[in-house]
């Protein structure tokens with residue numbers, strides 16, 4: 001799974017993709033910028049259009065640039081003029097990956113009628129961008145099954161090689177009226193299996209444990225800004241573990257590392273810890289932020305490598321419990337392992353799962 005590091009135009013430090021930076025992470029292969037931010041910063045928008053995103057960011061040839069359409073920023077489908085401006089940006093700035101303009105994100109709290117409206121607007125946008133490389137977007141919501149059917153029914157959308165999935169985060173974070181965990185997992189498996197031939201991108205995954213869920217679901221790429229958001233709040237991530245608060249920046253509180261965890265941090269080999277150690281992680285200001293952010297992204301990339309290795313060697317089931325100590329996600333991961341094993345059996349015997357349109361693939 002490709003980990004796509006979400007960036008912020010307001011502060012491009014630490015330049016983790018840049019071989020000339022002290023914070024360079026060679027295993028990082030993709031970054032994401034948001035059109036919503038460019039929209040708020042017209043001078044940057046002009047510069048990125050003039051130079052192209054690759055040169056604007058100074059990206060090496062082996063790092064891809066993903067564009068987020070800023071749907072969170074626009075909230076509505078956006079007017080015709082805004083869609084035109086987005087298209088022009090895509091054409092000039094040349095991201096490697098870019099979604100349709102604009103999907104309308106449903107929240108779990110919305111009534112069925114309002115979720116239906118989001119669905120209609122998003123599908124209209126998907127149909128308006130059947131050409132070129134625009135990636136269709138669907139949302140985890142009570143309408144998900146409808147999305148899958150609508151995409152499959154449309155030959156041009158069905159033929160597209162990529163699809164993006166949004167709306168996972170509020171459902172996993174247990175927003176009021178969020179779908180049950182079982183339903184979210186069933187939905188995700190359903191999407192993965194329905195679009196077996198497509199590259200599936202998941203928008204906005206959080207920390208290390210959600211990377212496990214995405215990898216088990218055989219998601220192809222996922223973006224996260226958690227490495228920066230956590231760093232700004234004085235939080236670092238530990239391999240396989242949740243967040244730990246290590247710098248007291250005033251407003252925020254959180255779980256502090258145990259004695260063993262401090263020891264783990266002391267031995268961290270990320271570029272920030274290797275150069276500045278724990279003192280660097282705890283520092284205030286931009287220096288502390290850069291150290292924590294680099295550390296967090298390094299941990300996320302390492303987690304993905306650990307997962308890829310164990311899934312490839314089929315040793316994941318024997319090892320994940322020792323790796324993960326986050327109780328909420330541990331229960332979910334156990335469920336997912338059972339569900340994928342069940343699918344594997346079904347795939348082997350070629351029986352459909354509870355009458356659903358799940359294509360047996362045998363890939364699980």
Ligand SMILES: [Zn+2]
Pocket residue numbers: 268269270271272273274295298
């Ligand atoms: Zn570190």
